[in-house]
Amino acid sequence: MNKPKLIYFDAPVSRGEECRLALHLAGIDFEDVRIKGADWPAMKEQTPYGALPVLELPGRPPLAHSNAILVMIGRRHGLHPSDDFDAARHEGMMQHVEDLRGVVGPTIRMNEPEKKAAREALVEGYLPAWARSAEKNILGEPFFGGTKLNVADLKLHMAVRWFIGGKVDYIPATIFAAYPKLMRVHDAVRDHPGVKCWYAR
Ligand SMILES: N[C@@H](CCC(=O)N[C@@H](CS)C(=O)NCC(=O)O)C(=O)O
Numbered sequence: 001m002n003k004p005k006l007i008y009f010d011a012p013v014s015r016g017e018e019c020r021l022a023l024h025l026a027g028i029d030f031e032d033v034r035i036k037g038a039d040w041p042a043m044k045e046q047t048p049y050g051a052l053p054v055l056e057l058p059g060r061p062p063l064a065h066s067n068a069i070l071v072m073i074g075r076r077h078g079l080h081p082s083d084d085f086d087a088a089r090h091e092g093m094m095q096h097v098e099d100l101r102g103v104v105g106p107t108i109r110m111n112e113p114e115k116k117a118a119r120e121a122l123v124e125g126y127l128p129a130w131a132r133s134a135e136k137n138i139l140g141e142p143f144f145g146g147t148k149l150n151v152a153d154l155k156l157h158m159a160v161r162w163f164i165g166g167k168v169d170y171i172p173a174t175i176f177a178a179y180p181k182l183m184r185v186h187d188a189v190r191d192h193p194g195v196k197c198w199y200a201r
Contacts, residue, residue: 004023048061131176
């Protein structure tokens with residue numbers, strides 16, 4: 001039988017993982033395709049925008065861009081606000097996370113000593129400013145929009161999780177510790193029963 005297919009790399013803290021989590025929380029039985037880096041160059045041109053994640057739904061063209069995938073799953077399965085203004089606020093925060101990735105992501109491919117210098121500069125300036133903006137716009141508790149988890153929360157959770165493991169060189173694991181709302185969203189997603197169930201598989 002044709003199942004929805006989510007295609008991404010086997011990366012645990014990533015755009016793909018937030019889409020996998022959304023599909024799981026939505027109760028969708030999907031094919032979790034994790035491609036190897038070596039297989040990617042041959043696939044790249046076949047994807048809509050030359051990047052992953054991609055969601056394939058039976059009878060539809062492939063869908064790309066993590067936020068588009070998340071919003072579509074969220075709208076169909078009660079993980080995104082039905083009010084259009086609220087939805088737009090959530091999408092704004094989701095874009096804020098993409099902005100963060102757009103700034104930190106390029107440092108992954110840097111060599112030393114540029115990487116150290118670039119990341120130390122981010123710790124001094126961009127990252128606290130990013131977190132202040134996130135904090136200012138989190139109006140709900142414990143999640144971004146209140147008591148209910150939405151796809152925007154998965155996005156925020158993944159952004160915090162990227163750093164709190166302490167595995168990003170030159171960026172302290174405590175980089176977001178001074179932002180209680182941001183950390184509360186992270187913790188509430190981590191502790192959500194559906195999320196725990198995904199990681200207990
Ligand atoms: N705006 C896109 C960005 C996608 C993106 O940059 N994906 C990365 C992995 S996270 C990728 O496919 N990199 C391989 C490449 O660009 O060749 C999204 O939100 O999905």
